Amino acid sequence: xxxxxxxxxxxxxLITLGILTAGLINLLSLSFDTIIARFTLAEIGDxxxxxxxxxxxxxxxxxLWFLFWGTIQRHAADAAxxxxxxxRAFFLNFVLIVSAxxxxxxxxxxxxxxxxxxxxxxxxxxxxxxxIVFAVVWYYHWRVSAGxxxxxxxANTVRRWYVYILSAAALIWxxxxxxxxxxxxxxSLPIWEGVLVRGSFWNSGIRSTIAWILTGGLVWAxxxxxxxxxxxxxxxxxxxxxxxxxxxxxxxGLISLTVTAYKxxxxxxxxxxxxxxxxxxxxxxxxxxxxxxxxxFYHLRKAEExxxxxxxxxxxxxxxxxxxxxxxxxxxxxxGLIVLLGIPLDWVINSLKxxxxxxxxxxxxxxxSLGISMLIVSIPLWLYYWWQINAxxxxxxxxxxxxxxxxxxxxxxxxxAVVMLAADLVNIVYQLLNGVLSGDLGVETLRxxxxxxxxxxxxxxxxxxxxxxxxxxxxxGAETGAVPKKVTVLLGDNKSPAVLLIEQxxxxxxxxxxYAGQPVHKVPQLSDVEADKLASEIRAAPAENxxxxxxxxxxxxxxxxxx
Amino acid sequence: xxxxxxxxxxxxxxxxxxxxxxxxxxxTGGNEQVKLLPETSPEGIVQRFLTAVKDQDYLxxxxxxxxxxxxxxxxxxxxxxxxxxxxRDMSSWKASILKxxxxxxxATVEVAIDVFRPEGPLANPVNTNRVTFLLQKEGDKWLINQxxxxxxxx
Numbered sequence: 001x002x003x004x005x006x007x008x009x010x011x012x013x014l015i016t017l018g019i020l021t022a023g024l025i026n027l028l029s030l031s032f033d034t035i036i037a038r039f040t041l042a043e044i045g046d047x048x049x050x051x052x053x054x055x056x057x058x059x060x061x062x063x064l065w066f067l068f069w070g071t072i073q074r075h076a077a078d079a080a081x082x083x084x085x086x087x088r089a090f091f092l093n094f095v096l097i098v099s100a101x102x103x104x105x106x107x108x109x110x111x112x113x114x115x116x117x118x119x120x121x122x123x124x125x126x127x128x129x130x131x132i133v134f135a136v137v138w139y140y141h142w143r144v145s146a147g148x149x150x151x152x153x154x155a156n157t158v159r160r161w162y163v164y165i166l167s168a169a170a171l172i173w174x175x176x177x178x179x180x181x182x183x184x185x186x187x188s189l190p191i192w193e194g195v196l197v198r199g200s201f202w203n204s205g206i207r208s209t210i211a212w213i214l215t216g217g218l219v220w221a222x223x224x225x226x227x228x229x230x231x232x233x234x235x236x237x238x239x240x241x242x243x244x245x246x247x248x249x250x251x252x253g254l255i256s257l258t259v260t261a262y263k264x265x266x267x268x269x270x271x272x273x274x275x276x277x278x279x280x281x282x283x284x285x286x287x288x289x290x291x292x293x294x295x296x297f298y299h300l301r302k303a304e305e306x307x308x309x310x311x312x313x314x315x316x317x318x319x320x321x322x323x324x325x326x327x328x329x330x331x332x333x334x335x336g337l338i339v340l341l342g343i344p345l346d347w348v349i350n351s352l353k354x355x356x357x358x359x360x361x362x363x364x365x366x367x368x369s370l371g372i373s374m375l376i377v378s379i380p381l382w383l384y385y386w387w388q389i390n391a392x393x394x395x396x397x398x399x400x401x402x403x404x405x406x407x408x409x410x411x412x413x414x415x416x417a418v419v420m421l422a423a424d425l426v427n428i429v430y431q432l433l434n435g436v437l438s439g440d441l442g443v444e445t446l447r448x449x450x451x452x453x454x455x456x457x458x459x460x461x462x463x464x465x466x467x468x469x470x471x472x473x474x475x476x477g478a479e480t481g482a483v484p485k486k487v488t489v490l491l492g493d494n495k496s497p498a499v500l501l502i503e504q505x506x507x508x509x510x511x512x513x514x515y516a517g518q519p520v521h522k523v524p525q526l527s528d529v530e531a532d533k534l535a536s537e538i539r540a541a542p543a544e545n546x547x548x549x550x551x552x553x554x555x556x557x558x559x560x561x562x563x
Numbered sequence: 564x565x566x567x568x569x570x571x572x573x574x575x576x577x578x579x580x581x582x583x584x585x586x587x588x589x590x591t592g593g594n595e596q597v598k599l600l601p602e603t604s605p606e607g608i609v610q611r612f613l614t615a616v617k618d619q620d621y622l623x624x625x626x627x628x629x630x631x632x633x634x635x636x637x638x639x640x641x642x643x644x645x646x647x648x649x650x651r652d653m654s655s656w657k658a659s660i661l662k663x664x665x666x667x668x669x670a671t672v673e674v675a676i677d678v679f680r681p682e683g684p685l686a687n688p689v690n691t692n693r694v695t696f697l698l699q700k701e702g703d704k705w706l707i708n709q710x711x712x713x714x715x716x717x
Contacts, residue, residue: 337578337581339681339688340581340582340585341581341585342688342689343584343585343588343589344581344584344585344588347588350659355598355659355660356597356657356658356659357597357600357606357609357610357613357658357659357660357674358597358610358613358614358617358656358657358658359597359657359658360617360655360656360657361655362655363655363656363657363679364588364589364590365589366655366679367585367589367679367688368585368586368589370681370688371582371585372582372586375578375582379578444661447675447691451687451689461570461573461574461577464570465570465571465574468570
């Protein structure tokens with residue numbers, strides 16, 4: 001079957017499946033109208049149209065889906081490569097993602113209804129019908145997918161996307177639900193003054209939140225502990241760990257921590273507004289910090305545990321984490337300093353000419369609280385991770401300085417500082433020139449470039465400091481030989497510690513070939529100095545490819561060209 | 564000491580200096596009393612109107628608006644108050660006079676209103692709105708013709 005023909009069949013299968021599903025939901029919803037909601041057909045207005053549409057969709061969509069899907073299945077049975085094809089993997093996982101999301105949403109609605117004493121007037125026929133139909137669609141395609149296995153790399157990758165998307169979404173539902181529940185409980189405590197009327201705590205909002213917690217928890221447990229098990233080698237899992245869960249929870253936790261510090265500082269500096277409910281913010285900020293900390297610790301530990309099996313993997317994971325956290329800390333530190341710098345600048349502008357006629361209480365305290373809270377959170381964070389990074393660079397030498405995460409970290413900061421400086425200087429020069437040319441150079445000009453002055457003042461030292469580090473790295477060889485040699489190691493034992501040491505010194509993995517001749521008795525051992533020397537020899541090799549032979553205690557470095 | 568560590572130390576000293584200056588200015592600036600301008604001047608009326616809005620004394624603020632203003636004609640006090648209250652949020656703000664002009668019975672007072680509302684780590688938390696108040700003299704009293712709503716608090 002040609003690719004175009006296969007695409008044609010998969011698209012039509014998808015469309016007809018949609019028609020069949022919509023028809024079934026329609027009919028099932030009508031049935032619930034008459035059974036659960038205890039209405040008679042005569043009592044439900046204008047059901048004829050709904051019934052006709054439902055029947056038409058099922059009668060037309062059903063046979064067509066059977067026809068197209070049956071054709072695909074027959075083709076898959078005949079052609080072995082169809083089962084692992086990327087097209088089939090996309091189709092199956094797309095249906096799985098969509099049906100899983102709808103099933104989860106509708107299940108949550110059903111659960112909330114069940115918790116609310118199953119009142120007939122609150123029963124949602126449409127969502128219950130959708131839950132049943134989509135659950136069947138999901139289960140069928142899941143069985144099909146599981147039965148086929150994931151023969152190719154593409155099929156595996158697409159499946160991983162499906163698993164990690166659902167896992168991440170469920171973790172977000174679970175976390176958001178927990179925060180929401182604690183916040184609602186906190187606000188409902190009988191300690192807040194000025195409450196005239198208090199509604200029931202066990203309302204539809206709370207039931208819905210609990211339903212989301214249960215659904216999110218179940219779905220996360222299923223996808224994370226069952227579907228994503230034994231997947232520690234995948235790159236997508238590392239992305240999930242470091243960019244989504246660890247970085248995401250760190251960002252959420254730090255924002256909440258900053259807001260908490262800001263609010264408390266503002267209050268302690270004399271902020272007197274809305275005293276009655278002022279501390280209600282603790283109801284969401286503290287749970288976010290706690291939940292984010294749990295997610296952060298768990299995923300960091302899990303990532304480290306999985307990386308423990310390979311030293312290089314572990315080093316790389318640790319490095320990525322350190323640079324991400326240092327980046328967050330530095331970003332917050334810069335933001336805090338910029339806010340604080342606004343205070344003296346504003347003071348200078350006001351004292352020069354501008355006449356303040358109205359100032360709300362807390363104007364200065366707001367700036368001060370925000371700036372200082374950012375510093376309180378960011379300084380320990382940045383210093384801790386930056387010192388760790390410096391220690392890694394000291395012990396790791398040029399390999400550490402050449403690490404991709406370090407290069408990205410430095411160049412992102414340098415790039416951002418350069419862009420910020422350029423934008424600020426453009427504005428400063430523009431304001432000055434405009435003031436001179438229009439004969440209106442004065443306090444107003446200074447006022448118009450206030451933000452640019454604040455950011456320039458911070459961007460300059462940040463740029464200089466990181467440029468010096470980048471230059472120092474460059475002098476130590478971090479930029480030279482950035483294109484690594486393709487190293488293949490031939491050895492008797494592919495778990496030899498010598499290979500791990502070479503990989504550590506080179507900073508990347510090497511290809512391993514195992515000698516298949518007579519059993520090798522003498523496993524080569526390398527000292528740290530020998531490994532360093534060997535790594536230098538590989539880097540200096542006159543070809544892009546290097547064959548390293550570790551055999552019976554001997555080591556040979558053989559540069560070679562292909563072709 | 565390594566050069567990078569020396570630089571870090573300098574950076575630390577700069578941070579401490581910024582914090583000390585900011586705290587000093589915020590604490591002393593916070594206690595600074597705003598000078599009340601004469602009630603007979605257009606600037607004084609704008610100041611009193613803004614002060615009344617700040618203190619949520621809407622009846623007083625309304626008294627500084629010209630009743631025959633096109634923007635307020637046909638609108639009740641209740642409607643004005645509800646629209647004004649909906650414009651208020653928890654942001655703090657301050658107002659400074661930029662320029663004022665008086666010509667016969669008409670005056671314009673240009674005011675810069677700085678609203679403090681943090682919106683992101685590297686976004687300017689102070690949003691400046693320039694508002695030109697148009698006033699007219701009725702008898703010996705200046706009244707604000709426009710704007711009568713407080714959109715500038717956004």
